[in-house]
Amino acid sequence: MNGVVIKSTGSWYDVRVGDGSVIACRLKGIFRLEESKDTNPVAVGDRVQIENDDIEGAWVIEKIEDRQNYIVRTSPKHKGARQVIASNIDQAVLICTLAMPRTSMGFIDRFLITAEAYHIPTTLVFNKKDLLGGKELVKQQGVMDLYKGIGYDVYTISAQEADDIASLKALLQNKTSLLAGHSGVGKSTLANALQPGLQLRTSEVSRLTGKGMHTTTFAEMYQLNFGGNIIDTPGVREFGISGFAPEEIGQYFVEIREVMPQCRFTNCLHENEPDCAVQHAVVEGRISEQRFTSYLGIMADVRSSFKRWE
Ligand SMILES: Nc1nc2c(ncn2[C@@H]2O[C@H](COP(=O)(O)OP(=O)(O)OP(=O)(O)O)[C@@H](O)[C@H]2O)c(=O)[nH]1
Numbered sequence: 001m002n003g004v005v006i007k008s009t010g011s012w013y014d015v016r017v018g019d020g021s022v023i024a025c026r027l028k029g030i031f032r033l034e035e036s037k038d039t040n041p042v043a044v045g046d047r048v049q050i051e052n053d054d055i056e057g058a059w060v061i062e063k064i065e066d067r068q069n070y071i072v073r074t075s076p077k078h079k080g081a082r083q084v085i086a087s088n089i090d091q092a093v094l095i096c097t098l099a100m101p102r103t104s105m106g107f108i109d110r111f112l113i114t115a116e117a118y119h120i121p122t123t124l125v126f127n128k129k130d131l132l133g134g135k136e137l138v139k140q141q142g143v144m145d146l147y148k149g150i151g152y153d154v155y156t157i158s159a160q161e162a163d164d165i166a167s168l169k170a171l172l173q174n175k176t177s178l179l180a181g182h183s184g185v186g187k188s189t190l191a192n193a194l195q196p197g198l199q200l201r202t203s204e205v206s207r208l209t210g211k212g213m214h215t216t217t218f219a220e221m222y223q224l225n226f227g228g229n230i231i232d233t234p235g236v237r238e239f240g241i242s243g244f245a246p247e248e249i250g251q252y253f254v255e256i257r258e259v260m261p262q263c264r265f266t267n268c269l270h271e272n273e274p275d276c277a278v279q280h281a282v283v284e285g286r287i288s289e290q291r292f293t294s295y296l297g298i299m300a301d302v303r304s305s306f307k308r309w310e
């Protein structure tokens with residue numbers, strides 16, 4: 001029987017099959033033994049073949065179909081190991097909040113370059129606009145304008161506003177979308193608003209630290225009654241990146257990719273090289289200093305993780 005993995009706990013996998021029912025499956029031993037840099041051989045979104053195994057007396061995943069795409073992050077437990085967050089997705093929706101919790105541009109950029117590298121179109125959704133005062137709204141608008149200028153789709157919403165939920169529905173309809181972001185930004189709250197009846201657990205952000213409580217513990221895919229699927233994921237503290245070569249990174253910054261053919265050296269890394277079109281663009285304000293700072297920070301990370309791999 002064919003199905004789609006909608007939840008993976010590491011020992012059990014919930015698989016949604018053709019008639020809409022969900023079957024808890026185990027993984028055939030062979031997959032666990034396969035050599036892999038990934039910490040999880042099966043991810044949410046994987047299309048699989050399952051069979052009722054006579055010997056084990058349970059449903060097992062027999063075969064994993066090739067992935068159309070997938071998105072990974074560095075495993076927080078084992079640096080250098082990759083964790084596949086989800087596969088076969090149409091888009092990612094990065095939920096950000098200016099406050100409670102604060103989402104930094106560095107975090108946004110790390111997510112965006114990973115999504116660029118894996119060819120996953122990404123939309124930025126700034127949630128909790130109801131919490132922002134005048135000054136903060138101006139600040140948020142500045143960040144939003146920056147990303148709009150680069151070419152990303154950007155929304156500002158409140159989970160409590162029916163109109164905002166309606167515009168989010170239009171974004172998500174008939175697609176399989178990954179909801180990502182820090183703990184506490186409101187991923188599960190938004191899922192509940194989009195699909196009444198889900199009743200996912202949510203918890204208040206700590207007033208003391210301004211951080212979320214890591215309420216969602218496993219990624220899970222839910223069907224939307226207006227068409228499509230969403231994957232709610234556990235909040236991540238940092239979006240570690242690994243496995244990239246330093247010379248790749250420029251290509252994943254859309255606006256750097258655009259100007260770098262004009263650099264004097266074809267292997268320019270846009271750090272200290274002479275006649276670098278990227279540095280010129282930063283000086284002239286065509287590339288934002290914040291994005292360039294993110295670029296340099298990611299280059300430093302990539303270099304240090306590269307060394308570990310050698
Ligand atoms: N004021 C306000 N609060 C919101 C909004 N969206 C979510 N919240 C609150 O933010 C808190 C955290 O929401 P969750 O949905 O648990 O956040 P999450 O992103 O799923 O967090 P993790 O599961 O830990 O990753 C809850 O108390 C929500 O009620 C919003 O638009 N405005």
Ligand SMILES: [Mg+2]
Pocket residue numbers: 187188189201202215216232233234235
């Ligand atoms: Mg959650």
Ligand SMILES: [Zn+2]
Pocket residue numbers: 260263264268269270271273275276277278279
């Ligand atoms: Zn350059």
